[in-house]
Amino acid sequence: ATTEVEIKKKGPGSLLVSMDQLASYGRKDRINSIMSVVTNTLVEELEESQRKCPPCWYKFANTFLIWECHPYWIKLKEIVNLIVMDPFVDLAITICIVLNTLFMAMEHHPMTPQFEHVLAVGNLVFTGIFTAEMFLKLIAMDPYYYFQEGWNIFDGFIVSLSLMELSLADVEGLSVLRSFRLLRVFKLAKSWPTLNMLIKIIGNSVGALGNLTLVLAIIVFIFAVVGMQLFGKSYKECVCKINQDCELPRWHMHDFFHSFLIVFRVLCGEWIETMWDCMEVAGQAMCLIVFMMVMVIGNLVYDKVRTKCKSRSEHLSHS
Structure with a gap:
């Protein structure tokens, strides 16, 4: 009340x-x-x-990863630290990276034996320089502190691959290791802020778009299987309608691999010729339905991925 x-x-x-x-x-x-x-x-x-590691790890690190065993060794570490951490040394390493990239870009086929020898010697020289840099930093910083920086881990990985390439140069089938030398270019990001920001944007975008990229891959996989199941037999039986030699053309859906390539090609915008071949061997109605579904659903997911990637990159560039 x-x-x-x-x-x-x-x-x-x-x-x-x-x-x-x-x-x-x-x-x-x-x-x-x-x-x-x-x-x-x-x-x-x-x-x-901030959770602490087990005590055994600290004991192991202090024993094997921190090298302070003798006063003369500590004095040597101080001298090496002054040399390695000097800005002019960083500038010299950056110049070596640029020159190494130019040497790799000059490779062509066929090459004269003299020119090939010059490139091989250049690769040895640059590999030696980068290996010396890594070991000098290990001495100056100790392995415990050296491997706590991401750039040092990346540098050690590249140097290890380069040494593996040199040691296995006579083994056939391992020439793919030579392509890993190109990763040295990314070391420029350490002294090039623009490239560093670009790498960060790409890395963060890939991490943020993992789910959508997985969805897009699943969609491509599903439509590749659907195309192979619906049209694979027709491509084999009616191949003479699209090829005078009665052989399967480059673009067909008789197996999963080529069906996957056709779906990927449709998403890239090159779909008219492949759809026409499909209509010739399997009929118009079903091919139109499948190709339209691939274009609509696939491009919707692709546009979503591109929009999210663009917004993510703009956010990172502003921040």
Whole structure:
């Protein structure tokens, strides 16, 4: 009864004010609950990142990964540290990376024996320079601190592959290791901020688009299997309609691999010739339905991936 009298005395306006206050209190409660959840998540992540390793690991690191065994060795480490960490040494390494890239770009076929010998000697020289840089940094920083930097891990990986390539140069089938030398170009990102930002954008975009890319791959896989099941037999039986030699053309759906390539080609926009061949061997109606579904569904997912990648890159560039 008292509350009714108070409401009548205050009038309807005060009732509206009290309702607004209740709504604002509700919003504040929701905001506080959200903030508490976010805070708890951040605290858990921080605790996980700061979680200590087992004591045995620290004992192993202090024994084998931190080299401070003798005063003369410590003095040598200080001298090597002054040399390796000098900015002019970094500039010289950057110039060597550029020259090594130019040497790799000059490879062609056929090459004269003299020119091939020059490139081989250049590869040995650059590999020796980068190997010396890695070992000098290991001496100056100790392995424990050296491998805590991402660029040093990347550098050690490239140097290890280069040494493996030189040691297995006479083994057939391992020439693919030579292509890993091109990864040295990415070391320029350490001293080139634009390239560094571009690599970060690509890495973050790939991580953010993993689910959509997986969905796109599943869609391509599904339509490749559908095309092979529906039209594979027709391509084999009616091949003379699309090829005078009665042999399967380059683009067909008789097996999964070529069917996968056709679906990928359709998503790239090259679909008219392949759809016409399909209509010749398997009929117009079914081919039109399948190709239209591939174009519509596949391009929708592709546009979603491209839009998200663009927004992600813009966000990273502004930040």
